[in-house]
Amino acid sequence: MEEIKAAYRRLSKEYHPDTTSLPLKTASEKFVQLREAYNVLIGEESRKFYDWTLVQEAESRRASLKLEDPYEQDVKNTESIPDTVDRLGGKNLALSGQAMTALTFDIAIIIFCFCCIVYVVFFKEPS
Incomplete structure (x- = not known):
């Protein structure tokens, strides 16, 4: 917790619109993002929920199936018939x-x- 607070203080000084050399719009956006992240990380329940959503997202990516083109699936599933013009790699539909x-x-x-x-x-x- 102390590391989060110390990092927030350091970064808030760096990105606060009144104390930075960055353009006002950029500094404001960064400061708002920093404040939102701090609000999530400082609360025990919100941090647990954030960690849970990260785990769910990782599992979702791992479990996602690669979608294939139906035409490609048809070509892969057809029986090979010899053809004088071999456009489909020996497979005809x-x-x-x-x-x-x-x-x-x-x-x-x-x-x-x-x-x-x-x-x-x-x-x-x-x-």
Whole structure:
């Protein structure tokens, strides 16, 4: 307790707005912070609560899980299927139903366009 009081007295002289060479705003902020810290450390109950919150914060940091990107988890959990273009390190993802539907429509449009070109080139009479 005596060390806390002595340190507070020394630092309060250093940061008090009337006795410091620091700018007034900086000195006031530092002095307010010093007073708040002193108020916490000087009381037995408040110091115990402060120590308890530090312990809780440390345990929380220790217990926190590293969150991973769901896409990365999917890539890690897929089975390796050989591919001619290896973009995923030997792992391919299964296409969803929506992706399969879109792919089916794309293929149908390409076939329709090809048929239109063949019709124009071979069967359309010149005007």
